Amino acid sequence: MSWTETLSFPFMQHAILAVLFAGIAFPMIGVFIISLNLIPLRFAMMHIALLGGAIGLFLKIDPIFSGMLLCALSSLALGPISEKTKLGVGTISGYFMALTLALAFILFYKADIHVLQAFNILWGNILSLTWLDLIFVMVVSLVILSVILLFFKEIQAILYDREIALTVGIPEKLFYFLIIFMLGLTIAVSMRVIGALLVDAFILLPAMGAILISRSLKQIFFFSSLFGLISGMIGLYLSFLLDIPTSSTIIIVASLIIAVCFLIQRISTMRKLKKVFTGRRMNVLMLMVGLPLLLNFPLSASAQEAVIASTSLAGAIAKAAGAKEVRIIVSSEMRHPPEYDLKPSDLMKFEGAKVVIYGGYERMVSKLMETSKNKNILAIQINTDTSPENLISQARKISEVLKTEKEEQIWEKKFLEKLKELQKKISPFSGKRAIIHRFTQPFTQWAGLQGVQIVSPGELTPKVIADAVAKNPDLVVDIYHVPVAQVIAQNAKCKYIQVINFPGVGNTQSLEDIFEYNCAQLMKVF
Amino acid sequence: MHHSIELCDVHVRLGNVEVLRGVNVEAKPWEFVSIIGANGAGKTTLLKVVNGIFKPSLGQVSVLGQDLSLCNSLSALRKDIAVVPQKPNTIQFPIRVEEAVMMGRYGKVGLLRNPKPSDWERAYEAMEAVGIKQFSKKLVSELSGGEQQKIALARALAQEPQILLLDEPTTYLDSASRSEIMEIIHSVHHQRGLTTLLVSHDPHLVEQYSDKTYLLEDGKSHLTWSKE
Numbered sequence A: 001m002s003w004t005e006t007l008s009f010p011f012m013q014h015a016i017l018a019v020l021f022a023g024i025a026f027p028m029i030g031v032f033i034i035s036l037n038l039i040p041l042r043f044a045m046m047h048i049a050l051l052g053g054a055i056g057l058f059l060k061i062d063p064i065f066s067g068m069l070l071c072a073l074s075s076l077a078l079g080p081i082s083e084k085t086k087l088g089v090g091t092i093s094g095y096f097m098a099l100t101l102a103l104a105f106i107l108f109y110k111a112d113i114h115v116l117q118a119f120n121i122l123w124g125n126i127l128s129l130t131w132l133d134l135i136f137v138m139v140v141s142l143v144i145l146s147v148i149l150l151f152f153k154e155i156q157a158i159l160y161d162r163e164i165a166l167t168v169g170i171p172e173k174l175f176y177f178l179i180i181f182m183l184g185l186t187i188a189v190s191m192r193v194i195g196a197l198l199v200d201a202f203i204l205l206p207a208m209g210a211i212l213i214s215r216s217l218k219q220i221f222f223f224s225s226l227f228g229l230i231s232g233m234i235g236l237y238l239s240f241l242l243d244i245p246t247s248s249t250i251i252i253v254a255s256l257i258i259a260v261c262f263l264i265q266r267i268s269t270m271r272k273l274k275k276v277f278t279g280r281r282m283n284v285l286m287l288m289v290g291l292p293l294l295l296n297f298p299l300s301a302s303a304q305e306a307v308i309a310s311t312s313l314a315g316a317i318a319k320a321a322g323a324k325e326v327r328i329i330v331s332s333e334m335r336h337p338p339e340y341d342l343k344p345s346d347l348m349k350f351e352g353a354k355v356v357i358y359g360g361y362e363r364m365v366s367k368l369m370e371t372s373k374n375k376n377i378l379a380i381q382i383n384t385d386t387s388p389e390n391l392i393s394q395a396r397k398i399s400e401v402l403k404t405e406k407e408e409q410i411w412e413k414k415f416l417e418k419l420k421e422l423q424k425k426i427s428p429f430s431g432k433r434a435i436i437h438r439f440t441q442p443f444t445q446w447a448g449l450q451g452v453q454i455v456s457p458g459e460l461t462p463k464v465i466a467d468a469v470a471k472n473p474d475l476v477v478d479i480y481h482v483p484v485a486q487v488i489a490q491n492a493k494c495k496y497i498q499v500i501n502f503p504g505v506g507n508t509q510s511l512e513d514i515f516e517y518n519c520a521q522l523m524k525v526f
Numbered sequence B: 001m002h003h004s005i006e007l008c009d010v011h012v013r014l015g016n017v018e019v020l021r022g023v024n025v026e027a028k029p030w031e032f033v034s035i036i037g038a039n040g041a042g043k044t045t046l047l048k049v050v051n052g053i054f055k056p057s058l059g060q061v062s063v064l065g066q067d068l069s070l071c072n073s074l075s076a077l078r079k080d081i082a083v084v085p086q087k088p089n090t091i092q093f094p095i096r097v098e099e100a101v102m103m104g105r106y107g108k109v110g111l112l113r114n115p116k117p118s119d120w121e122r123a124y125e126a127m128e129a130v131g132i133k134q135f136s137k138k139l140v141s142e143l144s145g146g147e148q149q150k151i152a153l154a155r156a157l158a159q160e161p162q163i164l165l166l167d168e169p170t171t172y173l174d175s176a177s178r179s180e181i182m183e184i185i186h187s188v189h190h191q192r193g194l195t196t197l198l199v200s201h202d203p204h205l206v207e208q209y210s211d212k213t214y215l216l217e218d219g220k221s222h223l224t225w226s227k228e
Helices: A010-035 A039-059 A063-085 A088-110 A115-120 A131-150 A152-160 A162-167 A172-194 A196-213 A217-242 A246-266 A270-276 A279-294 A312-320 A344-352 A363-371 A388-402 A405-429 A438-447 A462-470 A486-492 A511-525 B043-050 B074-078 B097-109 B117-130 B145-158 B175-192
Strands: A307-309 A326-328 A355-358 A378-381 A433-437 A450-455 A475-479 A495-499 A503-506 B005-014 B017-027 B032-036 B058-063 B081-084 B163-167 B195-200 B212-217 B220-226
Touching: A010 A039, A010 A131, A010 A152, A010 A172, A010 A196, A010 A217, A010 A344, A010 A363, A039 A063, A039 A088, A039 A172, A039 A196, A063 A088, A063 A172, A131 A152, A131 A172, A152 A162, A152 A172, A152 A217, A152 B097, A162 A172, A162 B081, A162 B097, A172 A196, A196 A217, A196 A246, A217 A246, A307 A312, A312 A326, A312 A355, A312 A388, A312 A405, A312 A503, A312 A511, A344 A363, A355 A363, A355 A388, A378 A388, A388 A405, A405 A438, A405 A511, A433 A438, A433 A486, A438 A450, A438 A475, A438 A511, A450 A462, A462 A486, A475 A486, A486 A495, A495 A511, A503 A511, B005 B043, B017 B032, B017 B043, B017 B195, B017 B212, B043 B058, B043 B163, B043 B195, B081 B145, B097 B117, B097 B145, B117 B145, B117 B175, B145 B175, B163 B175, B175 B195
Parallel strands: A307 A326, A307 A355, A355 A378, A433 A450, A433 A475, A475 A495, B017 B220, B032 B195, B032 B212, B081 B163, B163 B195
Antiparallel strands: B005 B017, B005 B058, B212 B220
16 A cells, blocks of 8 residues: 555544644743753653642543643643742652652542553544544643744743843743643643654754754744654654654654754854755755655555454454454553554554454453544444453353354363363362452452452552461462562562463463463462 | 931841841932842842832932832832843843833833923933944844943933943853943943942952942842042
């Protein structure tokens, strides 16, 4: 499939529109961050968004909006609080970062929310934008551009010297707080909508390059927007051409632009070069760079797949159900799916798919389906509990849709035989007293371990650890993907194993492999 | 005639320290008043009190006939008070000299308005008055410390203020530049009929220009010399 053909897909149209708006407007916020030394605010906003999401999950309202709302309110409050306390926005951001993270984790604990599920609310990717996401990006971009165009001279004075701005009669505090508000809003929206990786790519990197080569604030704003746009567009295109993760590619392009700016700054004939890189000649240069982008290049990975699985576990169940070829979106090695950086080919898989199998907790999948041009896609939500009974039941459910009941029955027989064989091997350990991570319950019950205490995902409290140690267990069974309970084993001086629910670790691929791997862990320690 | 600046028994507390403990200073229109004091005597604090940045814990401050504690719009009042800071701006923000000087007009130009040709004329007149017109297109960061101090002075003049506040304007300059800057300040003070309040740690530098001199010591002011 060619580049121009992919432009007919909504995900690509949305990505290009987002690059157009965010690429032009967001780097201007980067100029504020660098000039006013507000980098810690970016991290504070990330944690404030997490707390907002936690509040949303706790109160059972949309965590995305509660996250963004809290970011907006916090950025309104940050400026005045830093002025009152005379601590500076950087220091206050550190305070907010620590406080909000602590509050978020208490809420997760109290509401029994899995940390990964919570971080999932921060997942965003430029290839999975919905219309609502785009509207957020556009509105924030237009606010930034309007404020800068309307109040350029006031902003110039504040970035030059806040005290001078104050002494010449500019309402300096008002504008400073407005800058902080826009900054908080931009970070919140971009993090949530286009992903944490691209926050830096769109906000900071183009501004850094522009500051290196510019001779006025107007030039800084102009070049930062230009670099944001160029790195976004070229990054998007290269990511398509080479089928590599988009956000990372945009960052690489933006970094290369900074390197070029640094060279321009260093070259002794800087002024001559500046003439080349400005005005009409710059336009010609851009045209030379841009023209090849309009040409058709082949896309390396665009095979049309019948079954798409969100994770390796969903994929293994689909295979068990008799699906011939299954394509998995999130790699089995990925411990934390919200960090997954999409490639254009992931989206193309969606466009060609007939069936998508997912667990329901992957926000990424619901967003991808929403943005996909393919409206005939059949989504099967499965229960990903790894008890043998549930796995069989889910495989049957999928096989009915795929019309592969025969293949499923053959697998079912083999699967049950394998489990019988494994159960024999681990029978000597049946009845061992175990502290069990909640996510390992399906396996431990099947294995016949005696669960004396169940620990939840998330940070353990001193009481939970003390209670567990006091139960004098033989074994602690932790989960490989989010281990939390090693401290109990260390203090109780007992055996410790990590088991898996998702295939991928130790060359595991199938559902049988999961049980074989977990039994091997058990046999290794006794 | 009312005073342009009048401080009556002003006390200022910064954190736990009372920096000013009963300051009385008066400056009439067209007067050149100097405040002399050692480093840390509270000279800069005093200027910030006049500009409404620091509020006194006790006492009264009146500027251009307005009691600052009752003033509704300090931003509007500040348009008539220009400040030349102790240290010229040192950040390497790329900005041309003419733009840095034009900033003095921003308050008067007002929100949502662009500087008019007449504003640029004022800025160029100010640059000419302090002798930096030839550098107008250069970047501020490309100029020497003395030249940057002149930019700060030109910005203050471009503001067309009634009051000029100078905070040790010659600290970072060599002796030749010091005299040159002081001559320029004195000359524009007379030409423009300003009320000038200058703080310095060097009594010899200001004595020949001042109409009145105060000594700031232990947070208190003492009138040490007056032409009247």
